[in-house]
Amino acid sequence: MKERHDVVVIGGGQAGLVMSHSLRQHGREHVVLERARVAERWHSERWDSLTFQFPNYDIRLPGYRYGGDDPQGFSNYRDIAQMIEAYAAQIEAPVRCATEVVSLDAECSSGRLLVKTRSTTIEASHVVIATGPFQRPLLPSFAADLPAHVFQVHASAYRNPAQIPEGAVLVVGSGNSGCQIAEELCESGRRVYLALSRHRRVPRRYRGRDITWWFEKMGRWDAKIDDMPGRKQPVPTVLTGTHGGHDMNIRKLAGDGVVVLGRLLHAAGGKLAFAEDVEGILKEADSEYWNFFKAADSLAQEAGLNFPVEHRESAAIIPIVPIASLDLSKSGIRSVIWSTGYRYEYDWLHMPVLDARGAPVQQRGVTCCPNVYFLGLHWMYKFKSAILAYVSEDAAYLADRIAMSR
Incomplete structure (x- = not known):
């Protein structure tokens, strides 16, 4: 018997967590699947001296704002990772860590979405892919x-x-x-x-x-x-x-x-x-x-x-x-x-939502496949779409669309 959820959010970074917050505002049941730990790339793919590119006063997420004593300073990446972890606990996000998604398909008979992990298959009405722009x-x-x-x-x-x-x-x-x-x-x-x-x-x-x-x-x-x-x-x-x-x-x-x-x-x-x-x-x-x-x-x-x-x-x-x-x-x-950038890694995505280069085809996160969305991409909709303090705008937009569905 398949596990069922209204919405599955793939990715436990800031985009996935803000999506969780927006869904909770609409009372939509959901689960967040994270391949490793919350804010994994902040933890494991940064160099020691790296600081956040925005001043501390600009560190904010829905329901959270920097409250330290150095608003004009710049935080080390470790502080950002810890902040995102604390935010997940603050909003009580239903995150499942160490849960890697290996495929996303559509069930032909029902049209529902099938999210397969290494241990289970989840049937979902909606899926938001929030794995970020820095993949491979x-x-x-x-x-x-x-x-x-x-x-x-x-x-x-x-x-x-x-x-x-x-x-x-x-x-x-x-x-x-x-x-x-x-x-x-x-x-x-x-x-x-x-x-x-x-x-x-x-x-x-x-x-x-x-x-x-x-x-x-x-x-x-x-x-x-x-x-x-x-x-x-x-x-x-x-x-x-x-x-x-x-x-x-x-x-x-x-x-x-x-x-x-x-x-x-x-x-x-x-x-x-x-x-x-x-x-x-x-x-x-x-x-x-x-x-x-x-x-x-x-x-x-x-x-x-x-x-x-x-x-x-x-x-x-x-x-x-x-x-x-x-x-x-x-x-x-x-x-x-x-320092030559990244490419997308969506080998597990078995749906016609990628172009010839493997990049998402979407309009403000909305794809041609019903109820499949992207969030947190560079220039997904605006310049600020992938910026920590502003990802909430696109998340709220997608949550509103999901809320209008049954």
Whole structure:
């Protein structure tokens, strides 16, 4: 006999827990299935010095708000993991830990959904997939072509400089993870090479307010994916909360000794080839940086915000000479850290809700399969859809849809 539930939520991170809270508000019976423990990826896939990218005052979930004595500070990832665990207990979420879902199918005769775990089969009227955007580490195919003696690790498994063998280190990717790891390695005295990817640069603070405050007032968090050409996600914005929060500037890293390279194209025979696009990538990032000040000053003037004026003069830019290739041995590179993102892992999802790349096909979490939903994806509906403090908006929307059903 099958176990039955009205709603099954798959994933016990912040998105799954907020979904649980929203369902409880509507009185809908449900269960949350978590493959390991609550907030597992926060616990096991972060490096030691990582801090949350938002100020403490912006740590909030429905029914919970940061109440510590350092609202302007930035919490270590361990504090965020513990907060999410405490939140699960606070809202009495019906979480089953160590319960991995191995398949999701639709029962042809009844149309009900079948969620299979390693120990049981659950029949559900609705399923919300809240497994998050960070699933399987993405490495380029040519990673396998690097010499066997080169230590390789994805950013999700990096912990600290002591983990990395002696010698120079190549960090691939200049998103949040790549920039912060390259900075940490450089500060530890390591010789660091950084292969760029496209990114946006912004100040950490401006005129007494954090960048996240400005983004909210500018309406950037509410930008919708449907308004983006081809529904294509913009390049990521680089932020860091380390050292109390500071501007992340790759040109400064170069001045500190990091060897900045273009995009890594391929590897063969112990040699690496790079695109000669360093200046193009950095000029794009610089343009975003200075455009932000214009937008912020315009907003302050229009809204009559009496903030102290802050002038930032553009420093002289020293061009970075492109390097087309590197010999791993001659450059002393003995380690590569892949900050190259993630891909979705929905091998267990036996329903036509994925595109050719394996990415969810949905509109604000709603799929073409009745009563199957996604939650907590990057740009699922808005820029803020996957941000901890804002995932509640999409969760409430889905809970309302579920509440209208029998």
